[in-house]
Amino acid sequence: MLTIGxxxxxxxxxxxxxxxxxxxxLLAEPERDSSGYRRYDAAAVVDLIRIRTxxxxxxxxxxxxxxxxxxxxxxxxxxxxxxDDLRARIRDLIRQRRxxxxxxxxxxxxxPAEVVAVLERLRSLGVSERTVRVxxxxxxxxxxxxPELLPELVAVKNASFDDAELMRLYVACDEAFDWDPxxxxxxxxxxxxxxxxxxxxxxxxxxPGTRALLDSHLTASSPAWxxxxxxxxxx
Amino acid sequence: MLTIGxxxxxxxxxxxxxxxxxxxxLLAEPERDSSGYRRYDAAAVVDLIRIRTxxxxxxxxxxxxxxxxxxxxxxxxxxxxxxDDLRARIRDLIRQRRxxxxxxxxxxxxxPAEVVAVLERLRSLGVSERTVRVxxxxxxxxxxxxPELLPELVAVKNASFDDAELMRLYVACDEAFDWDPxxxxxxxxxxxxxxxxxxxxxxxxxxPGTRALLDSHLTASSPAWxxxxxxxxxx
DNA sequence: TGCAACCCTGACGCAGCGTCAAGGTCAAGC
DNA sequence: GCTTGACCTTGACGCTGCGTCAGGGTTGCA
Numbered sequence: 001m002l003t004i005g006x007x008x009x010x011x012x013x014x015x016x017x018x019x020x021x022x023x024x025x026l027l028a029e030p031e032r033d034s035s036g037y038r039r040y041d042a043a044a045v046v047d048l049i050r051i052r053t054x055x056x057x058x059x060x061x062x063x064x065x066x067x068x069x070x071x072x073x074x075x076x077x078x079x080x081x082x083x084d085d086l087r088a089r090i091r092d093l094i095r096q097r098r099x100x101x102x103x104x105x106x107x108x109x110x111x112p113a114e115v116v117a118v119l120e121r122l123r124s125l126g127v128s129e130r131t132v133r134v135x136x137x138x139x140x141x142x143x144x145x146x147p148e149l150l151p152e153l154v155a156v157k158n159a160s161f162d163d164a165e166l167m168r169l170y171v172a173c174d175e176a177f178d179w180d181p182x183x184x185x186x187x188x189x190x191x192x193x194x195x196x197x198x199x200x201x202x203x204x205x206x207x208p209g210t211r212a213l214l215d216s217h218l219t220a221s222s223p224a225w226x227x228x229x230x231x232x233x234x235x
Numbered sequence: 236m237l238t239i240g241x242x243x244x245x246x247x248x249x250x251x252x253x254x255x256x257x258x259x260x261l262l263a264e265p266e267r268d269s270s271g272y273r274r275y276d277a278a279a280v281v282d283l284i285r286i287r288t289x290x291x292x293x294x295x296x297x298x299x300x301x302x303x304x305x306x307x308x309x310x311x312x313x314x315x316x317x318x319d320d321l322r323a324r325i326r327d328l329i330r331q332r333r334x335x336x337x338x339x340x341x342x343x344x345x346x347p348a349e350v351v352a353v354l355e356r357l358r359s360l361g362v363s364e365r366t367v368r369v370x371x372x373x374x375x376x377x378x379x380x381x382p383e384l385l386p387e388l389v390a391v392k393n394a395s396f397d398d399a400e401l402m403r404l405y406v407a408c409d410e411a412f413d414w415d416p417x418x419x420x421x422x423x424x425x426x427x428x429x430x431x432x433x434x435x436x437x438x439x440x441x442x443p444g445t446r447a448l449l450d451s452h453l454t455a456s457s458p459a460w461x462x463x464x465x466x467x468x469x470x
Numbered sequence: 471t472g473c474a475a476c477c478c479t480g481a482c483g484c485a486g487c488g489t490c491a492a493g494g495t496c497a498a499g500c
Numbered sequence: 501g502c503t504t505g506a507c508c509t510t511g512a513c514g515c516t517g518c519g520t521c522a523g524g525g526t527t528g529c530a
Contacts, residue, residue: 042452046372049379053345058331083335090328096293097321110288137281144284217277
């Protein structure tokens with residue numbers, strides 16, 4: 001007769017695992033000796049090895065018992081289902097590895113390369129890092145909400161670099177970042193922005209929900225910008 | 236200002252996940268409004284998206300915060316470590332799939348093909364199914380305990396099929412399975428077995444622990460066999 | 471007789487949330 | 501003003517497969 005430790009050793013599992021199998025009804029509880037110790041025979045070793053064999057193959061414990069008593073056909077069916085599950089999990093892990101591989105270096109971390117390039121162009125314009133960060137955040141939000149629009153948005157943005165007046169405004173806004181919200185120069189800037197907006201042609205844009213989100217991010221970044229936006233929005 | 240539901244929607248996660256991230260300190264708790272509702276700004280959306288991006292790539296939640304604030308170098312290092320982990324998990328799953336594939340059909344389930352062949356030879360000897368099952372269990376135990384010895388053991392077993400006297404004894408033992416333990420024929424059989432054992436040459440065997448296990452399995456299967464074994468063991 | 475090495479039950483921990491339970495709040499339509 | 505449904509709140513259990521204490525009793529050997 002074997003103790004639980006010997007049984008476990010014979011089957012190559014831990015004592016805790018054996019008790020766990022008892023707990024969930026997978027392995028029958030054996031007789032106890034006078035002091036309450038479990039006592040096993042060789043048949044228990046065989047049962048335990050069979051359980052481990054299935055578990056090692058990835059069969060969920062909850063299904064092992066059912067499978068051990070299943071006929072050829074249902075067995076094959078169940079094995080196929082479990083194998084499908086394993087395949088799916090492998091696929092997921094491989095996808096994760098691909099994403100992992102994309103996580104390299106600075107902003108590239110959370111943005112596609114094309115957007116990183118846009119941010120680089122902004123920097124080369126002489127725009128401050130803090131404004132670049134705000135812009136980056138907006139791209140992160142846009143990429144998350146309308147990934148299908150992203151190429152178009154990037155194209156429009158890139159085209160806008162050729163608009164000298166817009167670039168002048170952009171740099172001016174950058175400078176205005178930490179002006180006092182009551183600074184009189186803001187009114188002038190706002191007027192220029194309205195004039196520019198009046199001339200530009202309409203093009204693709206993110207949805208209204210995303211637009212509101214982006215606007216709220218802008219206004220929250222700088223009190224001066226908040227004032228600026230309310231001035232621009234005013235009739 | 237956003238509610239938790241709106242925040243979650245913007246980032247493409249569930250409300251429960253957001254609360255979970257708060258709980259484990261991954262996402263900062265925002266201000267509450269007068270009725271206790273959480274109120275978020277756009278920056279929270281960005282934070283949440285960054286968290287999801289890492290989580291989707293397989294970074295454990297517990298490490299995301301540390302990684303978000305890590306420098307280039309440590310970041311790359313950590314990413315490599317996590318990637319290793321992913322690789323290991325994929326390897327394990329693939330191994331499981333291989334084992335899964337081996338789980339097809341009857342006894343093959345838990346035994347290598349060579350052992351299944353041995354059992355087939357036993358059956359063709361006219362040995363009863365119940366004895367074959369006992370033999371199969373012993374092979375299961377041997378395969379689990381000394382897999383490296385298995386080829387040798389199988390070879391010895393296969394060779395033994397050419398020993399006519401041994402085969403006679405084997406079939407006789409099979410018939411003796413449910414004799415009364417006091418049956419006088421057992422003494423005769425035991426004597427023949429001892430005579431055979433005296434003549435056979437020593438060869439590789441499983442360890443003493445496994446041998447005891449196998450013996451206990453034999454004696455437990457049939458009272459007649461138990462008697463037989465004690466007769467054989469007696470001087 | 472003492473000590474190490476076993477055995478017992480019971481319970482928490484882990485990862486990442488899903489899913490009730492049992493409420494309070496808000497916006498809209500009647 | 502009242503109801504209704506969609507949100508929000510905290511709290512707690514569930515899932516998988518055990519690992520790992522805690523707080524005991526038992527056994528076997530020097």
